[in-house]
Amino acid sequence: MKKYLGPLSKDNPILVQTLGVCSALAVTAQMKPAVVMALSVTVVCAFSNLIISLLRNTIPPRIRIIVQLLVVSFFVILVDQLLQAMLYDVSKILSVFVGLIITNCIIMGRLEAFALSHKPIPSLLDGMMNGLGYGFVLVVVAFFRELLGSGTLWNHPVVPQSWYAAGYLNNGLMILPPMALILVGVLIWAKNSLTH
């Protein structure tokens, strides 16, 4: 069991393996898209892992990357279609980023490193945990960016109006992608000093 919890801390895909950083910068300006993105990646990662693991003994090694890509694209398009039909509001915010899950290196990384050589259920768990480990960082970064950048959380204003009256300003830099990079850096630093 312990091995599956790795992605949440000591083997976190973003903080330790520094994978999937690009999308972490793009969708973390607000909490809601970050959470939906985290869930989408978790679903895609878990089920791609499951399918590839089920197929692992039939996939010709020479074309395994192509097969992985097909399976990942399948789930990403599925998630995109479902979001557009069921969660239209959120799908509007995420727009192109859902499609870009296909290029998220965490997913291909797990398929290569785990699903191709493990049984289906462990693969499913591994994919899920890696998705959650990624999502956890996204949500933490989005929390600080939305709070400090827009003064809101989940679109609800949390910074009292009286602060603004007293001269408090939202930090516009927080909304821009470079600040997400700095925040991820700070998280990596905090994590390293905690675990070493």
Next chain:
Amino acid sequence: MKSYSNTYIFLYVSALVFIIAVVLSLVSLGLKPRREANVQAEKALQILKASGYAHVERARAIAAFDSLAEKEPSRSDGEMYRIRCADGSTGHVIPLQGKGLWGTIWGYAVLSDDLTTIKGVSFAHKSETPGLGAKITEEAFERSFEGKRLYDADGHFVSVKVVPKGKGENIAEENRVDAISGATITSRGVDKMLADGFQNIKE
């Protein structure tokens, strides 16, 4: 390692692609009515918002829209509607379309009966930056258009200008709104979108 013949590889990929294509097509087909209903409801919601109906549920949007609005012969390419606004007056719905920083932006402006004054607007965007360009859909920005006029004091058409705060002193207050700071290109896109949209209905 097991070796695979070219025939096997070819058949394997063909079968996989076939299965995936069939499943995705079926899903897409099955969800199509819902997706289209969502798009229709979104449009109805936007127009209702611009007409002053602030909180309409998504599920009721189309019915409410149908009961309040009627199509009118259009002078432009887009669809124009007459709508009964929340304050009881009639307004004209002008469709707007333009370009932001990353993709298309669009929206609706509801004009007074004589087509001179904005009663309300609502904007939408495909992929503007959250917290910057995406702010064009926020209430504060949209409300700043209410009561703005398309014509200056001499009766010349000027559209409604979106200008950076403090830079528009040469334009009358009633002809301009403040741009969003940090979203110069998106604001310019809104400015151009309004000018283009209103051009069509100019007297």
